[in-house]
Amino acid sequence: MTRWLMLWFLLAPCVAGAQQMAVTIDDLPASGARPATISRLEIAQTILEVLRRERMPPVYGFVNGIRTEEDPGTLAILTAWRDAGEPLGSHTWSHPDLEAETPAEFERDIEKNEALLKTSMGGEDWHWLRYPYLHEGETVEKHRAVRHWLAEHHYRVAEVTMDFEDYLWNEPYARCVAKADAAAIQTLHDSYLATAASFIETYRTVARVLYGRDIPYVPLLHAGAFDARMLPELLALYRSRGFHFISLPETERDAVYAEDPDFGYPGGGALTEQLMAKRKLKFPVNTKPYRELDATCR
Ligand SMILES: [Zn+2]
DSSP, rough: HHHHHHHHHHHHHHHSSSEEEEOEEETOOOOOOTTTTTTTHHHHHHHHEEEOOOOOOOEEEEEEEEEHOGGGGHHHHHHHHHTTTTEESSSSSOOOOOGGGGGHHHHHHHHHHHHHHHHTTTOOOOOOHHHHHGGGSSSSHHHHHHHHHHHHHEEEEESSSSSGGGGGGHHHHHHHHHTOOOHHHHHHHHHHHHHHHHHHHHHHHHHHHHHHSSOOBBBBOOOEEEEHHHHHHHHHHHHHEEEEEOHHHHTTTTTTGGGGOOOOTTTTTOHHHHHHTTTTTTOOOOOOOOOHHHHOOO
C-alpha cells in the first residue's frame, strides 16, 4: 500500500463523518439597519471578500428585486455578487408575508422577481425560492397551493435547517456604531457567537430526533452590516465544531430535503422545525437575547 493510499484510509472515515453545511444569505441587496458609515455595497463586498478568503463553495444570495427599484444603486451589489462567481436565487420581489397574502398574490410576487434573476444569472440556474420569514403557509391548503405552483414553475425550495435569527443584531449594531460604544459592540459580538453556537446544538438535536443522524445543514444568514463583520468568526465557529462547507444544491441532495412538510404552520420556521411540529415532537428548549438586543445602545 502506498503512503498516500494509507493516508486516505486513515482520513476517509473522518471526512465521511465530518459535518456539512451550506451557508446561504438572505435579503440581497439590502438587509436591516446599517451604520451610516458603511454602505450597502461595502457590506456586500465585505461578505464576498470573506467568502473568497475562506475558499467557500458557491454561496446562494436570495434577492428581493424591489430593493433595486427603491435604490437603483444596489444593482451594483448583484453585479458584484455575480462577478465574484456567487449564485443568486429568489426571495420574492417584495418580501411579502405569505400569511397576509393569497397564494395567487404570492406567486405574482415571485414572478415579478424573475426578469432580474434571469438577467443576473445568465444561463445558470436561479430557480430556488427562499420563503420570506420562512412562512410556508399557515394552512395546509395555502401551503399546498404555493408548493404546487413552485413545482409547476420548476422552483426548488431553499429550505433552512439551522437558524439563530442572525438579523436581530444588525439594528443594535447600527445604534452602537452611531454612539461609538465599543464595549456594547463587544457584547453584541459575544452574544452573536454564543447564540450561533447554542443553535448549532439545537438543530443537531432536532435532526437526531427526526432522522437519528446529523444531516447536511442549511443555515440562514442575512446580508446585514453586523453579519458581514461577524462572518469570519462565524465560519471559524462552524469549522471548530467540525463542519465543512458545501453548496446548497449539494446539501439538498440528501433525501431529507425531498420531504415536503405538507403542513400548515402559522409563524413558519425551518424545515425541521415544521416537521417536529407536524409530528407533535417537542422542540428543544432554547433562548435568544431578544430583550437585551432591543435595549442595547438606546
Ligand atoms: Zn428575508
